[in-house]
Amino acid sequence: MPASEAVATQSKLGKQTEGKQKVIVVTLKKLLKNRLAVFGLFIIFIQILMAVFAPWITHYSPVTQSLVNSELPVGSENHWLGTDNYGRDMWSRIVFGARISLVVGLVSVILGLTGGIALGLISGYFRKLDGWIMRFVDLLFAFPGILLAMLIIAMLGTSLVNVMIAISIWSIPTCARIVRGSVLSVKKQEYIVAMKSLGAGNSRILIKHILPNCMAPIIVFATMRMATAILSTSALSFLGLGAQPPTPEWGAMIAAGQDYMWTSPHMTIVPGIAIMLVVFAFNVLGDGLRDALDPNMDLG
Template sequence: MTTAEAVKAKPKKKEKAWQTTLRRLFRNKMAIVGLIVVLLQILLAVFAPVITVHDPIRQNLGSSELPMFSDGHWLGTDNYGRDVWSRIVYGARISLVVGAVAVSLGLLGGVILGMLAGYYRKLDAIIMRFVDLLFSFPGILLAMLIIAILGTSLVNVAIAISIWSIPTCARIVRGSVLSVKEKEYIMAMRSMGASNLRIMVKHILPNVTAPIIVFATMRMATAILSTASLSYLGLGAQPPTPEWGAMISQGQDFMWTSPHLTIVPGIAIMLTVFAFNVLGDGLRDALDPNMDVEQ
């Protein structure tokens, strides 16, 4: 065999799982668009004080309702003379933080309940009936009920959305645990005397992370939209907090004279929700073990 043939015959180095996932993800153009938009939103939120000139809550009644592309206010001003661009940028910070906190708390509760229900058959019926009870309430109405009890604030909005997220996450995790716990390596760990906690944390949980990641990404879109909806209804961010839903609520009275007060935050919500949804779709396809790698 010649040297060239030997090189060709040399087996390729096995690709790691995360490398395969990234390669699949980067083949999905829409997912990349979503990822870019999400990263831009994160950069806006982190560097908000650097990329804005005006205070988002400072009023200047002498410059109220300036149109877009005005000198010093390229997205105009609202009816109180506050810079719309500054409020949009700081609104991204609020939406992302509230969404991340809500999804994290929802994941924490959902993963714990789902793991327990999937692993312990005796707890399955009890936990799933509790999950069914939460599912019996429409999501936004459940959030409104919780806020009515706790009071109107962004902290309570995050808590309400997290409770709303628990049942869906619990069902997803439970289904994954039920399929994983019957695998041969789990049986082997039991026969070796490993504790249930060790099996769940070290051997089952890492193997059910793919659906959890996809759920978290797509749930961010729901959390951001829900935060804006609740703030629009006056149950979330309170004036003068620069939150997108509250901005739409405050600007709707000026729809005919200053439409940018509702259109601009509406576009911000639309782009962010779209970005997280298409990114979640891309991650779902990239993490699917049955997907043809060469496709």
């Protein structure tokens, strides 16, 4: 008897996860119909592969100098993307740079989302705190984004970790606004009043019932923000505020290549293309997700 019961509950649980999966499957199907989004997904997938398997797909260290081989052009023997002014293999540097930009992007977006979601949920739900939190957010908004990041780095010092902190703080106000807006509309819904009438407490309602209803805009925001975060990391590194040489960061690579613009243009163009492709990929994926998650959008 117990065995058959276990099987029964197992099949029940199986059905439950099936129900959960359905939403994801529907969204994915819609997403896969969007060609640009699929292209974005493909690029991001490649970047992830590059980041994960970096040591296995490169023959040279990204930082070891080899002055004999300096400034080899694209398509050279053993260095298909060429080398830079110190003779470092460009392919190795791009691959390891993918690692850095992905990690910095992810960490800063996750940090920013955590802060933004917490502030947004609280200010949307508790009227008394709303004014205070939103004025604080306005204060953050008052600084132009990159300036705010530079200010924070100026205070904390130049390093990649500080870049992540700076970019995550920069993400907080926008995220808080987006979440607050969704909370305001969701908390008026009858099912939230119904949950209250069942005796659920504030934290339960907020985290278990309101937050999942706000996920769609948060997911889209997170994807778009990845693009901004990667671009800003490169921008800050280009200005010398982020990754320090010899770290193979794309923005820093462009900065280093500037002086060789006329003799070895690939030193700036290759990392430039890498940044462009990844930022483009995250942006179109974000667009695709927005369309796929919007129930009012019929893609046919």
